[in-house]
Amino acid sequence: MNIKRQLIIPFTLIGLLILIPTYSLLVSYFKSASSLSLKSTLTEVNLFSHHGKIVNIKDFKDTPTLLFFGFTHCPEVCPTTLSNLLNNIELLEKNKKNYKVLFVTLDPERDTINNLNNYLQNFNSSVIGLTGEIDEINKFAKNWNIYWEKVSEGDSYTINHTATVFMINKKGNFAGTIAWGESDKSIKLKLQKLLNL
Numbered sequence: 001m002n003i004k005r006q007l008i009i010p011f012t013l014i015g016l017l018i019l020i021p022t023y024s025l026l027v028s029y030f031k032s033a034s035s036l037s038l039k040s041t042l043t044e045v046n047l048f049s050h051h052g053k054i055v056n057i058k059d060f061k062d063t064p065t066l067l068f069f070g071f072t073h074c075p076e077v078c079p080t081t082l083s084n085l086l087n088n089i090e091l092l093e094k095n096k097k098n099y100k101v102l103f104v105t106l107d108p109e110r111d112t113i114n115n116l117n118n119y120l121q122n123f124n125s126s127v128i129g130l131t132g133e134i135d136e137i138n139k140f141a142k143n144w145n146i147y148w149e150k151v152s153e154g155d156s157y158t159i160n161h162t163a164t165v166f167m168i169n170k171k172g173n174f175a176g177t178i179a180w181g182e183s184d185k186s187i188k189l190k191l192q193k194l195l196n197l
Contacts, residue, residue: 044143106137106148
């Protein structure tokens with residue numbers, strides 16, 4: 001028994017030493033995320049829509065918005081995420097026109113206004129593509145705690161990136177997330193809830 005106790009106490013202490021900092025980091029992350037707003041982050045940068053116009057926060061006034069970062073050469077995650085979001089919005093019937101989807105490129109080198117516009121022809125008009133100078137994109141993405149990394153692929157490259165969708169309420173404030181691979185049932189419930197936040 002004494003040996004067991006002698007083993008349990010150190011392992012318990014080690015566990016606590018690991019869990020407490022991890023918990024603190026998670027709390028810190030969600031506190032910073034909850035204070036995010038589209039207005040505060042968007043007004044700090046100059047980004048252009050896929051129509052070639054400077055994006056204005058007034059364009060999203062009183063509108064629930066879904067914010068997603070990606071790139072047009074993305075083979076699976078980006079087109080799948082956009083399609084799933086739009087399919088679930090479509091299921092909301094009379095409320096489907098109340099949402100906007102912001103698709104922010106992490107690859108402005110290739111995703112020019114023209115290329116972004118061509119890419120978004122595959123989706124409906126509720127999707128607004130954003131591009132701009134690399135420094136502006138970097139600043140906006142960092143404000144939303146986005147991870148991304150350019151990875152070489154032969155003579156070209158791809159981008160590994162966060163696949164989270166950020167939900168923004170009518171007031172322009174962060175209201176939760178939709179994870180990559182989340183079920184349609186869960187997404188639909190979150191979208192319905194977002195209308196009332």
